Amino acid sequence: NPGSLLTTKGSRGGTVALLSSDGGVYLSGSQHFRNYLQNAPRLFVDKVLLSTGVKSRVLEGAADAVDSLAGPLDADFAKVVFVRQSRTEVPNSYLRDTKSGSLVRLTNNTDLTPEFTALQRKQITVTRADGIKFVVQVTLPADYRAGTRLPGMxxxxxxxxxxxxxxxxxxRTFNVNRFPNSGPRTIEFMATQGYAVANFDPPIIGETGRMNDNYVADLRMNLYAVIDELDRQGFIDRTRLGIGGHSYGAFSTVNAMVHTPFFKAGIAGDGMYNRTLTPTGFQSEQRDLWSGQKTYLDMSPMLYADKMQGALLMYHNLEDQNVGTAPISSIRMMQALRSEGKTAALYQYPYEDHGPATQETILDLWARWTAWLDIYVKNAGAPQKPVATAAGVSGN
Structure with missing residues (x-):
């Protein structure tokens, strides 16, 4: 990775290369290493003399932090501003004198969510039955003790x-030194409620142009692998598991609940559950409905609504502008589940696009998610009245 050319605003308003006083240009990027867990990606800035092609390094990020270039204060990189964060330090801006090496902190940002920062985090690698490996981020309560089996989400x-x-x-882009920032919609919230949280982007493997032919089989293998490994390491009670996701993750959540017996409950937001409503392709699927009909139908969880296991909580934003996740999908999925007598609920949020943003909506979601998971997962089997039955709820 030679880096990208650094530019600045030219005298006539356009963008031009940043040129040093001795006739050099600058290339900036991230240096990657084979073992990304032991040697995290590192910022670099190189100067290349146009007259000779000689390259020299003018700035390199710390090995135990994540440095991001904000910009130099002069054309010779004598002083430069960058943002630094680490596993224990929130992102802050610094001024470095590249001649003397002195460092001055410019901002005083503080940790606004110490309850989330204190959570225990582990990265584990799981192996599928066919040998494919992938990474799972596990988040545990701050006071977690090894060997304690928790309900899993x-x-x-x-x-x-x-x-x-x-x-x-x-x-390659994963950086173990990054500060554990938590946004308002992070599922890590459930770790503060006594759950073992597993966050992962599992692979669907297939030939170019036909990757999704293996979708259902790969979905099963991925989930088997995660459950078996987390069970082996003593993190989860495999009889009390929930699953969830947003958009394509919501679609995959419902597929998991109709094609596997693992989950007591699911949370699915802004999803598409009938692939005939995306007839010209979706995600990496390049075939249209008519040339890939079997795959489209196999991947449509609505067609398997009668096989649903567990209690499904759906939410969908009424102003969802994403072409592949029209709100009608969740409405029809709810009707299908209702007709089959399944435990399900649907909440629709006005004035929200593809992903909730307002404080009112987000707080409402967390209240409903926590109650749903506590009843159907954490306290699975306890004689409690359900939050909602298949009759469902529509509206906010």
């Missing part, structure tokens, strides 16, 4: 690849 989003190497290339 999976959150996932599958991606398509042609082979193991294709998946492995996506791991």
């Amino acid at each position: 999976f959150w996932f989003y599958p991606f398509e690849y042609t082979d193991q190497a294709g998946y492995d290339r996506t791991l």
Whole structure:
């Protein structure tokens, strides 16, 4: 990775290469290493003299932190501003003097969610029955003790690849030194409620142009592998598992609940559950409905609504503008589950696009998710009244 050319605004308003006083240009990028867990990606800035092609390094990120270039204060990189974060330090801006090496902190950002930062995090590698390996991020309560089996909550989003190497290339950007920032919709919230949370992007492997022919089989193998490994390491009670996802993750959540017996409950948001409603392709699927009809139908969980196991909580935003996730999909899925007597509920949120954003919606989601999972997963088997039955709820 030679890096990308650094530019600046020219005297006439356009973008031009940043040129040093001795006639050099700058290339900036991330240096990657084979073992990304032991040697995390590292920022670099190189200067290349146009007259000779000689390259020299003017800035390199720390080995135990994540440094991101904000920009130099002069054309010779004598002083440069960058943002640094680590596993224990929130992102802050710094001024470095590249001549003396002195470092001055410019901002004083603080950790706004210490309860999330204190959670225990582990990265584990799981192996499918066919030998394919992939990574799972496990988050545990701050006071977790080894060997304690917790109810589990999976959150996932599958991606398509042609082979193991294709998946492995996506791991290059992972940085073990990154501060554990938690957004308002992070599923890690459930770790604060006593769950073992598993977050992963499992691979769907297939030939170019036909990757999804193996979707259902790969979905099963992926979930088997995660459950078996988390069970082997003593993190989860495999009889109390929930699963969820957003968009394509929601679609895959419902597929998991109709094609496997593992999950007591699911949470699916802004999903598409009938692939005939996306007839010209979706995700990495390049075939249209008529040339890939069997795959489209096999992947449509609505057609298997009668096989649903567990209690499904759906949510869908009424202003969802994503072409592949029209709100009608969730409405029809709810009707199908109702007709089959399944335990399900649907909540629809006004004025929200493809992904909830307002404080009111997000707080409402967390209240409903926590109650749903506590009843159907954490306290599975306890004689309690359900939050909602197959009659469901529509509206906010």
